[in-house]
Amino acid sequence: MRHTPDFSFAPEPVARYSGLAITLHWLLALLVIGLLGVGVWMTGLKTSPTKIAVYGWHKALGLTVLALAVLRLLWRVHRPPPPLAESIPAWQVALATQAHRAMYTLLLAMPLSGWLQNSAAGFPLTWFGLFKVPALIARDKAAFAFWQQAHEWLSWALMALIVLHVLAALKHHYLDRDDALKRILPWKP
Ligand code: HEM
Numbered sequence: 001m002r003h004t005p006d007f008s009f010a011p012e013p014v015a016r017y018s019g020l021a022i023t024l025h026w027l028l029a030l031l032v033i034g035l036l037g038v039g040v041w042m043t044g045l046k047t048s049p050t051k052i053a054v055y056g057w058h059k060a061l062g063l064t065v066l067a068l069a070v071l072r073l074l075w076r077v078h079r080p081p082p083p084l085a086e087s088i089p090a091w092q093v094a095l096a097t098q099a100h101r102a103m104y105t106l107l108l109a110m111p112l113s114g115w116l117q118n119s120a121a122g123f124p125l126t127w128f129g130l131f132k133v134p135a136l137i138a139r140d141k142a143a144f145a146f147w148q149q150a151h152e153w154l155s156w157a158l159m160a161l162i163v164l165h166v167l168a169a170l171k172h173h174y175l176d177r178d179d180a181l182k183r184i185l186p187w188k189p
Contacts, residue, residue, distance in 0.1 A: 014179045015082035016188075024072045025184055028107065031065050036159055059118060060128045066111035073104060085178040096168070103165065106158045112136075113154055117147035 017025070038058055045051040084093055115136055118125050122139030126132055137143060172180035 014182045016183045017081060018075075018079045020075055021072070021079065021081070022184055022186055024068055024075070026186060028065060028068055028072065031061055031068070032107070032110075032158070033162065035062055035065065036155055036162075039155060056126075056129075059114065059125060062111045062114050063127055063133060065107065066115070069104065069107040069111075072107075082183055084180065087176070087178055088172075088180070099161065099165065099168070103161055106154060106161060110151070110154050110158055113147050113151040117144060117151050120144035120147055 016022070035058060038054065042051065042054045042058060045054065084096070115125070115133075119135035119137045120140050120143035122135075124132070125135070169181045172178050173182070
């Protein structure tokens with residue numbers, strides 16, 4: 001008779017996100033948190049060549065976020081996230097789904113509002129000086145004021161959502177001790 005080893009004490013392997021999803025998650029996190037900080041800081045700068053350069057970088061990196069967020073969404077359709085642990089109650093899964101939807105909405109709305117603001121101001125826009133980015137709308141004072149305000153309010157909403165997102169991840173990891181955070185860590189736990 002063959003001997004079957006007892007696996008009952010071996011931990012279940014963590015069902016992780018795909019490598020591309022993990023890379024995009026941390027790249028977007030780095031870019032978005034950086035852009036939020038730089039955005040708040042740069043608006044207080046006095047007009048100078050430095051301010052103009054920082055604004056240019058902010059806009060180009062913001063457009064990069066838009067492209068990466070679209071890529072992430074397309075990839076998510078192709079490779080849906082791994083299922084969450086069964087220990088997580090249904091209401092928490094539903095809440096996480098809504099929070100993630102809100103995050104994707106803001107990841108698109110944030111750069112789009114910046115792009116619309118820049119278009120309404122009539123400022124030229126390039127991606128790191130490599131190619132011209134067309135205006136989305138015509139130059140218009142009222143539209144500029146609207147999109148400038150929208151960009152600022154959306155940034156507060158995004159900051160609040162990021163704080164909740166991080167707190168939820170830490171709660172799952174340290175209090176509930178489930179795999180929610182481990183699934184997206186760049187290294188294998
Ligand atoms: C995820 C992407 C982005 C984030 C997180 C972000 C974040 C921010 C934040 C926090 C501010 C300061 C808001 C304030 O206090 O008034 C700001 C300002 C600004 N952003 Fe963005 N931004 C993004 C993308 C873009 C894009 C794509 C553009 C343009 C193409 C843009 C153009 C601007 C401009 C022109 C300002 C200055 C507004 C002013 O001078 O009042 N942003 N951004």
